[in-house]
Amino acid sequence: MILLEFLIAFLIVTIISFFTGKYAKYFSLISVFVLTVVFLIYSFSVFGSYTGGIISESNIVLSSFTANNISVRINFSLGLTGFTDALVLMALIVTIFALLIGEKSNDDTFFGLLTSVGFGLVGLFMVRNFLFFYIFWEVVLVPMFFVIGKYGSYNKDKISIKFFIYTHVGSLFLLLSIFTLSTYYFLKTGLFTFQISDLMNLAFQESLPKFALYFSFFGFLLAFLIKLPTFPLHEWLPNAHYTAPYSGSILLSGGLLSMGGYGLLGILYPVAGLFPLALVYFLIALGLISVVYFAFTSMFQKNLKRMIAYSSAGEMAFVTIAFGTSLLSTGYVRTFDLAGGMYQTIAHAFVTSLAFSSLYFIYKRTHTIQVYGLGGLYRETPVASSFFLAALLASLGLPTLAGFIGEFSVTIASYQSLGLLTLLIIFGLIVTAAYFIWAAQRSLFGFYNEALGKLKDLNKAEFLILFLMLVSSIFIGIYPTLIFRILTLYASHLGGLI
């Protein structure tokens, strides 16, 4: 029951933070921090002896009805797996990061909205019922729409609505898939239920007619691949990032993108064994294309924020690749592949938070993030520039930083099934490295753009924020076992090894 209490506490915190006036930032920060500590203690005590699968399921029957051969049951059930435990922790930490950046420091609505996004994410990762899964899936979108629309910059009206509608389409098809599964579950057992454990069940889905099965796969994949985002479905992302305030961007890439990763690896994977082979290859192809495509598009961006947005989408492409290739492999390779994909989902959030935050502090001083408007920043603001450089290096997957573990394990594992096609990933990584170093060279080194004038370097508070982010990024980079252990256990459970 502790999860339920946790969620209720978070909900109360979220509601209160809308009313806190000028103390909004402190209130939401302190309370989310306390919640994070509580959750950390909880996960250490529970996941210390984790062996795979779902634990601590609390199941409340909200409404049930039985008559005339119909049973309807609507549950509110919570549970954690190794993956979702790490994701909840990630969501909490990313929320803290976003609140730390929090540009509009006197606006309690702004902090309330940021906290609501965090609440939606935590709820989404905890629930084990599709009705509430969908509710949280959409609940995240609404405050995000307000963050982008109300506090955004350039062309915010159009872009916020586009962001909402684009992702809403995917969500609605997800809804239809859920209904399809629920209906066929009723036909089989006489019970209408939305429980994930019942519906995402391999034995149950094997008995579905082909049309229903593929229809449901289509809906799930559409929703998850839009969120991820994968190559042809990414159109909403760069604009949303460009317009969103920086704390919004952190939640956008750290939170909303990991929803896609969670959907693929946490929700869909248990039944992915039923995917037709062509679909698996198609997904892998999408992943490979995404890696290369996003690498090249970010290369041609003149705006650093857009560049990071594209590269973050490129990092998430590893999740698609992990999803596809793990279906082709068996045994320990499969586990390694999956755990790598999951790790990438989590590490990506830390890395992009660092990138966006350091970019924000640069923007605060120079009021431009155009590559050509900057130049030689290292001379004026060495500390901020170093942090930004570290973020870029983390994004391109430098060992000892967070990005490395996931990309490395996915690349290694996918070699088993893809063979030489893995070179495409390597190629994408090389392009990424090239443009990051190019961008760093243009903006941080070289001749200083004197038009920017005299700049002050980071103050203590700002330094502390970036230092915290960098430390957390390095920490999970050099001590991945902390998370990787439970991910591996969960992945081997998924892969049928436990």
Add this chain to the structure above:
Amino acid sequence: MNFEYFYSLILLGLAGFIALAMGIKKDNKKIEALFTFIILIIAFILILFKSSGYNIYFLDFTDFNTYWALIFIVSAMVIILPSMHDIKDKHDVFYALLLFTVLSMVIAAYTFNLIVLFVSFEGVSIITYILSAYNRTKRNLEGSLKYFVISTIGTSFNILGISLFYFSTRTFNLLAVTKLYSSHGLLLALVFIIIGFGFKIAIFPMHQWAIDTYDGSPNSVSGFLSTGSKLVAYMILLKFLYLGFVPDYNYVFYFFAILSILTMTYGNIAALSQDNVKRILAYSSISQAGYMILVFAMIGYSYYNVALVSRTTFLRFSIAIAMFYSLTYIFMKAGPFIAMSLVRKDKIMIDDFTGLSRKSKWTAFSLAVMLLSLAGIPITGGFLAKYFLFFTLIIGNLWWLAVIAILNSVISVFYYFRIILYSFWKPGDNDFDLSPEIKYSVIIMALITIALGFAFTLYTYLIGIAII
């Protein structure tokens, strides 16, 4: 004769005359409104606790009927507070008329007899002609006249349809339809009755009056027209199609499917290019009607017997969702109409809403909640209604219809969000009329809309009482 069941009806009728009498000396709107409200609450409680298991003459007291009676009382209740602000004079007559409308609606809810349904429906119609012209401005009168003329045409269709129904079944009682004497007559009756009541629901080709009337009427009356009086016609058609119609005609399903697709698509697309907010809401109520008449399509479809589940299960779910949708519809539709009174103008354009969130954060938030609910976004009643509506379509194996409905719901997001966008962050400042009647009724409606977003138990209960 068991008089306990008639207490609520007698109370409503008597209270109407008392309300009229209250205004003889001095027209005190506060006391009259309070009186009406208390009477409606007492009637609500009486109906709630004396609900089912009795029938006499043409009245059937069943759970199904009781639910509709309660819905109608609620639909009148929600406009009492805002009407204190909207209605300029002669409040005694207004509230008396409202009580008489509720009486007609409750009788309509309790009967399965077509003649009684028709008479009580006319009772509702005639009173709403008066209500929609109540402030006697030029716009009021224009809207009311259009409404009157069109509704009269609808009435004649109804009479023709009901007589054809009698001709082909030899009974007016929907429950007593046992034998079909003329199937062609029944089909004609169906056509006429759908057209007649379709005018009131504002289904696609019969919708044009609704735009002008909703736009022209006083705001709270627009709210009532688009919820209460529309739901009466909806309930009558639901009863008629479910009980009275024993078709050999499978194309009834296609007829309603096409009609609902046209209705929702037309409403959505027309609303996209509108800048007049009341007209946007009017078009949105047309598109909502499209979703609601999907239930009729499902009833027609159930005769096919090709749904995934058994026929009764499918019917149970379809009718339950009609009932659930109607309840949430009252709050999410009447609420925005009431919120139009925030603007001190007759013609309310979308940029009159700029700066609302700066003037009153919670009013803007409440308006946004109701618009989100209309768009079907979670934690609102509208979401749950749409969720179970699409669910029912899938149960019925109607994927294509579900996909079309969903794409429509995506289009609708655009114009609902436009209003939110204007009220929250478009630059500009307007002077808003934040009188407590309007402000609090909007906030209360939004709170109920959110509460309905968690009314899972209500939905499962409705599945239980859906079959008559």
